[in-house]
Amino acid sequence: MEDTVRVAAEELKGYIERIEKLEQEKKDVQDHIRDVYAKAADEGWDTKVMKQVIRLRKMDDDDREEQEILLDTYKRALGMSCESE
Amino acid sequence: MEDTVRVAAEELKGYIERIEKLEQEKKDVQDHIRDVYAKAADEGWDTKVMKQVIRLRKMDDDDREEQEILLDTYKRALGMSCESE
Numbered sequence: 001m002e003d004t005v006r007v008a009a010e011e012l013k014g015y016i017e018r019i020e021k022l023e024q025e026k027k028d029v030q031d032h033i034r035d036v037y038a039k040a041a042d043e044g045w046d047t048k049v050m051k052q053v054i055r056l057r058k059m060d061d062d063d064r065e066e067q068e069i070l071l072d073t074y075k076r077a078l079g080m081s082c083e084s085e
Numbered sequence: 086m087e088d089t090v091r092v093a094a095e096e097l098k099g100y101i102e103r104i105e106k107l108e109q110e111k112k113d114v115q116d117h118i119r120d121v122y123a124k125a126a127d128e129g130w131d132t133k134v135m136k137q138v139i140r141l142r143k144m145d146d147d148d149r150e151e152q153e154i155l156l157d158t159y160k161r162a163l164g165m166s167c168e169s170e
Contacts, residue, residue: 015124023139033107050100
């Protein structure tokens with residue numbers, strides 16, 4: 001019985017340590033991403049617009065076009081578009 | 086002038102592509118974490134409790150003890166503790 005508990009505890013510890021290692025890797029990558037944005041900002045690039053570009057590049061052409069048309073429609077509806085004036 | 090624009094565009098592209106590569110790495114690590122939790126769940130471990138354990142292991146002993154005392158106090162205050170009855 002004690003052996004079973006010990007084996008189970010070791011199994012659990014194995015999972016926990018694997019996850020902790022992966023969480024650390026994730027944190028390292030996140031830090032790295034932040035560094036790249038910081039460097040780009042130093043060079044004068046607007047990081048908010050960069051994030052928008054990255055989001056748009058993830059979408060396929062049809063989705064992107066559809067979203068741009070909708071955004072334009074909503075902007076007109078709210079009088080936010082130059083063309084609406 | 087055109088050369089300057091081209092150089093700037095290439096610099097921007099470099100930043101964007103580095104971030105996209107890192108975002109992909111982050112996604113891979115996240116998928117890996119999910120797989121480990123799924124495997125642990127298959128073996129009968131409760132993943133919510135595992136997440137609590139991981140959170141507790143991140144804290145130092147004093148912080149953990151303080152939080153446990155506070156949690157116990159709050160539970161008593163709300164009649165959620167066996168000892169309060």
